[in-house]
Every structure is written in C-alpha cells, then in structure tokens.
Amino acid sequence: NAGVMxxxxxxxxxxxxxxxxxxxxxxxxxxxxxxxxLPEEGLKFMVYLQKENIIDESGMPKERFSAExxxxxxxxxxxxxxxxxxxxxxxxASSPQTxxxxxxxxxxxxxx
Amino acid sequence: AQKVTQAQTEISVVEKEDxxxxxxxxxxxxxxxxxxxxxxxxxELVFLIRRNSFDEQNEISGRYSWNFQKSTSSFNFxxxxxxxxxxAVYFCAxxxxxxxxxxxxxxxxxxHILP
Numbered sequence: 001n002a003g004v005m006x007x008x009x010x011x012x013x014x015x016x017x018x019x020x021x022x023x024x025x026x027x028x029x030x031x032x033x034x035x036x037x038l039p040e041e042g043l044k045f046m047v048y049l050q051k052e053n054i055i056d057e058s059g060m061p062k063e064r065f066s067a068e069x070x071x072x073x074x075x076x077x078x079x080x081x082x083x084x085x086x087x088x089x090x091x092x093a094s095s096p097q098t099x100x101x102x103x104x105x106x107x108x109x110x111x112x
Numbered sequence: 113a114q115k116v117t118q119a120q121t122e123i124s125v126v127e128k129e130d131x132x133x134x135x136x137x138x139x140x141x142x143x144x145x146x147x148x149x150x151x152x153x154x155x156e157l158v159f160l161i162r163r164n165s166f167d168e169q170n171e172i173s174g175r176y177s178w179n180f181q182k183s184t185s186s187f188n189f190x191x192x193x194x195x196x197x198x199x200a201v202y203f204c205a206x207x208x209x210x211x212x213x214x215x216x217x218x219x220x221x222x223x224h225i226l227p
C-alpha cells in the first residue's frame with residue numbers, strides 16, 4: 001500500500017503565477033488535510049476535505065487559496081497570484097475514518 | 113482554545129547523553145490525542161507516537177520514552193543515550209476528537225546531537 005503521495009516535491013514560481021499542489025491519499029482514505037509549514041515554524045492546519053466536500057477551511061487564507069478533492073483524482077491545493085510570503089512547505093495528510101493521519105513528504109514551494 | 117507549547121526552541125547535547133523535550137498543551141476537550149513527530153533535515157514528517165487522553169500510561173519504545181501527565185497537561189519526550197541520527201526538529205501536537213481531528217502543532221524543538 002503506497003503512502004500519501006505529493007507532487008511536485010519542489011515547486012518554484014515567480015510572483016503572480018499560480019501554484020498547484022497535488023495530493024494522492026492512501027488507498028481507501030477519503031479524508032484529506034492540508035497543512036502549511038512556514039520557515040522555522042510548526043505546521044498549521046489549512047483545510048480538511050472529504051470527497052467532493054470541504055469540511056473545514058478555517059485555516060485557509062480567504063483570498064487566493066482554494067482546495068478541492070474531487071470524486072476521482074488527487075486533492076489539489078491551488079494558490080493564485082503567489083507572493084513571497086507563500087513560500088513554505090505544504091503537507092498533505094490522509095486518513096480513513098479514524099484519528100490517524102498519514103503525512104505525505106510535502107511540497108516545498110519557493111516564490112521568487 | 114487549543115494550544116501546544118514547546119518552550120525549548122533549540123537544544124544541544126553531546127552524543128550518549130539523555131535529553132528530554134518538553135510539551136505542554138491546552139484543551140477544553142476531555143477526549144483528545146497527543147502526538148510526537150520527528151522532522152529530520154530531509155524535511156519529511158516521521159510519526160513517533162499517538163496517545164489518547166484516557167491512557168496515562170507512560171510508553172517506552174527502544175531509546176524513546178514518553179511521560180504523559182494530565183495533571184500538568186504535559187506530554188514530555190525523552191531520548192536515552194542520544195545518537196547523532198536523532199538530530200532533527202521534534203514537534204508535539206494535539207488533536208481534539210470533536211474538531212474533525214485536525215492536528216494542532218507546537219512550534220517544534222530543534223535538537224542537535226553533537227558527536
């Protein structure tokens with residue numbers, strides 16, 4: 001059983017471009033969480049999704065950020081018009097219907 | 113409000129010494145989970161332990177041990193006979209069962225094990 005997959009592992013974008021981060025949960029997992037880790041900080045919750053539904057987006061910035069988890073395919077975290085402050089590591093975690101969350105390796109976004 | 117505090121930002125010890133990483137948490141919930149994760153220089157998150165609020169038994173796994181004290185809202189982590197490979201950032205975290213299981217992380221303690 002493959003673990004949580006995230007791609008790309010590293011992403012470089014210029015200011016104003018869009019960033020798309022993908023997360024493929026573990027097989028059988030229908031819950032996906034996105035977290036952001038700013039440099040020298042702990043991880044901060046952004047959004048919790050189940051298939052085709054956003055359950056909790058209380059940690060998501062109100063503008064430029066969106067997330068989806070379609071019926072088929074990976075979960076996508078989309079950041080429009082990126083700014084330098086968006087540079088961070090973005091981690092995805094998936095879980096079955098339990099408290100256990102399995103983290104992916106993260107995507108390191110660098111905005112130049 | 114839920115919160116996790118790791119007061120030690122950075123610790124350096126010489127190899128083979130024991131080291132304890134402190135973690136204090138705040139929650140209003142009676143059912144919650146506590147975690148420790150390791151983040152080595154490569155950047156991935158390595159799960160170390162999960163403990164639920166009803167189980168105050170201390171746990172030992174090899175050189176690692178955890179001391180859960182509900183009375184002081186602490187969940188401390190001790191590495192015995194530290195090794196250079198233990199050098200990493202360690203995060204303590206909390207999840208409240210009724211909050212959709214999102215995990216609240218502390219800011220981490222950077223541990224340097226010196227040869």
